[in-house]
Amino acid sequence: MRQPLKKGLGTMSLVISIIILLFVWWLLALALKSPAVPPPLGALKSFLTSLRGELLIHLGISLYRVLVSLILAAAIGVPLGIFLGKNPEIDARIAPMIYLTYPVPKVVFMPIFLILLGIGDISKIVLITLIIFYQILVTTRDAAKNLAKGYISSVRSLGACSRDLYLHVFLPGCLPSILTSLRLGLGTAMAVLFLAETYATQKGIGFFIMDSLSRMNYEEMFAGIIAMGLMGFILYIMLDKMEKALCEWVHL
Amino acid sequence: MRQPLKKGLGTMSLVISIIILLFVWWLLALALKSPAVPPPLGALKSFLTSLRGELLIHLGISLYRVLVSLILAAAIGVPLGIFLGKNPEIDARIAPMIYLTYPVPKVVFMPIFLILLGIGDISKIVLITLIIFYQILVTTRDAAKNLAKGYISSVRSLGACSRDLYLHVFLPGCLPSILTSLRLGLGTAMAVLFLAETYATQKGIGFFIMDSLSRMNYEEMFAGIIAMGLMGFILYIMLDKMEKALCEWVHL
Amino acid sequence: MQDYFLSIKSLKVLYEQKGETVTALDSVNLSLNQGKRGVIIGPSGCGKSTLISVLAGLNSNYSGEVLIDGRPPTIGGETAMILQDFGLLPWKTVWDNVVLGLKLRKRTTAEINVAVATLLEKLGLCSLAKRYPAQLSGGQRQRVAIARALVLEPRLLLMDEPFSSLDALTREEIQDFLLEIWEETRLTILLITHNIEEAVFLGQKIFIMSSGPGHIQQEVENGLAGASHLRGKVQFLEMCSSLRSFLRGRYSDAATA
Amino acid sequence: MQDYFLSIKSLKVLYEQKGETVTALDSVNLSLNQGKRGVIIGPSGCGKSTLISVLAGLNSNYSGEVLIDGRPPTIGGETAMILQDFGLLPWKTVWDNVVLGLKLRKRTTAEINVAVATLLEKLGLCSLAKRYPAQLSGGQRQRVAIARALVLEPRLLLMDEPFSSLDALTREEIQDFLLEIWEETRLTILLITHNIEEAVFLGQKIFIMSSGPGHIQQEVENGLAGASHLRGKVQFLEMCSSLRSFLRGRYSDAATA
Amino acid sequence: GQTKVTAVKTAPEKLKIGILPLEDAMPAVVAEKNGYFAQENLDVELVRFQSAVEQESAIQSGQLDGIVNDLIVAALLKESGQNIKVTSIALGSTPEEGKFAIVAAPKSGINTLADLKGKKIGIANNTIIEYVTDGLLEDGGIDPSLVDKVSVPKIPVRMEMLFSHQVDAIVVPDPLLTFAEFKGAKIVVRDTARNLSQSVVIFNQKTLNEKKGAVEAFYRAYANAVDDLNNHPVDYQQVMIDNVNIPEQIAKDYQIQRYPKPQLPAEEDVNNILKWMTKKGLLKTDLKYQDLVEKI
């Protein structure tokens, strides 16, 4: 039933996707006749020009911020999520705290971040981290909660202590969900770049896009969007590859 | 091992959580001495005053927007996600499209929405829907992908057609993950209210907060944040209850 | 040449995974007339479950010819099966698990209720109808799986070690019950078992599979099948022990080969 | 009064779920000396697995006294168990599943490699070491579970229908192998089975459980246990058939009651 | 111009000034570019923000010594408890400086202020934009409550809404005002008659107390830059394009405006603003001109 995907399929569907997206975009541009939606050709030209310019540096810096945030958020969110999923009594106590703070827009905490962390990269990274931390936490917690109890008792009967359970049951058992949350987190992290990179920086793809927007240079803005899309895409592919490697057993 | 949580525990841990949050907040306010972080007491007073005023109307309108968006996003994202998870070949073709568009910050599409949908509620709801749609889609897709193949063949052998598989295997099997994605979506939806409700509206808790922010009335702003946190909290509790009712089998 | 209800010719099944290829079945030939009860026995890992999954239409990745009533196997339809791991849905209660197949066939609720209630009664599951599979003992789960297959009144019933978790007496009861149903409906049954007495009691035709990439090594016509009164009698025990010696002989062959 | 290695007094276990209460075990009394092999037989759903899970320390929600070597059961430690549903981790290969217990006990890699390789060899699993559980047949999975428990060299071995998915011959081989191990290490074994021959062959003490809320209805001292040469001999068969009649009698009692 | 070099070369004093990509930041940018700060032995870091919200957060968090923004923000900061002072005008010593206008959509048929009655007009609530809007309407004899004010904080979005006819008119500052005109929108009225809008330099009181000398030095450098800008505007065209959000289509032709020498805002202008804010409920305390400004 499940056949191994042919080698070329990946690239081909990428190309087709891009063509479809460009086509839809082109149609939109034609229909709206608004400068806010430039035709794809202009944006592509601008993209190529920008690539020769500083766009790569912007991308690199954003990549750094996104990756550091993602790793930080996962490093805190995954163990905490598993811990809460594993201990429903504690979760019942902590959950209200999460549920009360998660929906609060993090922009309002900006002054606090700025006071505590300054206006440099750190406050940006913490802002992004905080936002995706919740996503990773909730996903991991729910996955750990729903993990079949049989695995746990089976490994406990082998003499596993709490630490062993994390390592041999919860972490691998929740890994598919953790990777899902990393996918979500990645998307969110990139989407909030436009928040984090609007202050005290002249670098980053978020800055690039918002700067183009405020100068109403829509072609350049869409060049930035193209770059962002591609960067996200590459990161996603890497996550997919990671999943293939780490969760072999799911795909049997 | 797992004991039924005592009745009062829920309310008690809520109260404790609130006290802890207020305490941390109070400490922060003391330490930072910034007008941007008012002490909790002032904010609480302002909250109570506002409650007598229009705050409830703001909350109601935001609630409406959030719920409609959540339902819309789920109505599209869940079936599509299951469909992609069920058909890996099609997913391989569609995934690039998702991966290319998800990381693009949706704010940049605001002008397009406004042109296409006007400045009314619809454009706001579509913006929120679009953002959470991806989260629901990706989570559901991954859950459907990772569903044990045994269930599928078991039900197919009973003569299930594709539609039956959705109804009896994929939907219930992915339900825990779908509820997770609704939790995430809810949080995200509320967090982007501050984006969606900053234009062309005078109503909504997002407007209330951002308006207070622009007036630098921080006590009122934190009153709004309290309201938002409580509203989110209640919605979360409802989701939890929903899960208890719908996914009984997980908690055996 | 006869037209068999179930006819398998030079069936070969491979499992391919990251380079490694496992040959589960090789040159399997097997045929069974309509309304007959066939039993497969063979060493663990020889490919019995694989064979069943091909017949059930769950695995279409095979070479060779497989025909059920002249057509290649399709999923669902008039074939019912009991999977080795039961395949119960954890999110459905016992009742809903058993009902599912009939619901998919769009039977009326009244019809369904009668059929299912009777069957659960017969299998001693009545009081468990509202439980989820996770709340059952191993043997209870297995009985639910049996109920789920039987309720469909299939023309072909494929059973993969369906009684392995049942105690001897319950097992005999359900064997008898299965025979009753067979008497009534004359469906075709193909059953996998590791229990030689069971094979002799149920199998009009007994297929003995070889280990390694499995194929049918021996086919035994068994006149004793279905005779409740012979159970435990000398004739019966002799048949069992001759089968056992055959298996043992084959084993030592393999050991010396 | 004697000090038993395993001693259970008036054990009662309830399953509680949303209102409904299921009494799985009621007034169970059971004792076994150190180094003995006990076998439990009883009808499906009578509470055998529940009893094992209490002894394994997986279920501490019981009333009554349960002592293993004088102490209440704890998880892990010197007890190993084979669960009815195997409990293999799908994300670990056969090798890693078997190795896990030793790793948790902080054995050296060299030690582990030798022990595991020997055991896999014995159980005919060598060639499967790199596969995941999902890539195994039912019987192969069961053997992995057996390997995982045996490799721990426990003082108490709890086995819940450990051979149910194995063909008759493999089953006998592994029974023999289990006896070998027992001869060497004199561990205490408590085994659940539905196979009466198995019970007679392995059980020095055979506990017969009643249906319903289970309790030990009968305890049989079995002198024939462990005598390979007696398998299939008259004496052996007589023992089996007397056990069978007992079970049958008990059943009809229940029916008339 | 060359200024005196301090006798003893000490470690340069640090100042962090938050700016937005608007015209009012030009003197500071030029002063930095021409090295005037360094000459004053100052280490001025111009921290660039893209939106006022974050800039305000930053000064409140003490991360900045000063910002360039408008008088309304200054009054709000003061009102919120932040101890700041307005130390000079950055733009808007005359009505000509810092242009705002009400712009009507092309083909909307709106030509005069009277035509705006009942129409949707895109603004940003509680900002200088709204103040200017009210001022322009009142000066034209129209009660501001007769128009339908729609808050759209992001200027580019506001522009797009105008051209897609989601609103009938908007209020924007230059250079987008010029850009809107360039794209066929109709200027209904400019704020060149009365001085409504001033950009100002705002300093934290703490900085003024502790680094008085540095702030004075800042203004010396700043004044030099103003001279340069006013004397050779053409030389700074590219600097402006790089630092100020100007749509490309008009960037080449957009003229650098005159910048005022550092000076305090007029008391009357400030009082008008405070009065408006009080009426709007933005101010609860009785803020006075003297509370808000400090002469350097």
Ligand SMILES: Nc1ncnc2c1ncn2[C@@H]1O[C@H](COP(=O)(O)OP(=O)(O)OP(=O)(O)O)[C@@H](O)[C@H]1O
């Ligand atoms: N998904 C798979 N990938 C690779 N090999 C597999 C897979 N499934 C089964 N096998 C192998 O194919 C062979 C046949 O498996 P099958 O399950 O058909 O055996 P079986 O006869 O049913 O055994 P048992 O009596 O133990 O259930 C076994 O050797 C098994 O290891």
Ligand SMILES: Nc1ncnc2c1ncn2[C@@H]1O[C@H](COP(=O)(O)OP(=O)(O)OP(=O)(O)O)[C@@H](O)[C@H]1O
């Ligand atoms: N989680 C549960 N909730 C409710 N009832 C349960 C639960 N688990 C088991 N039971 C019930 O408890 C009784 C004993 O179950 P147990 O699994 O111990 O039986 P068993 O003797 O092992 O049966 P089998 O031979 O079929 O495996 C059964 O009637 C079963 O339905």
Ligand SMILES: [Mg+2]
């Ligand atoms: Mg099998």
Ligand SMILES: [Mg+2]
């Ligand atoms: Mg059991």
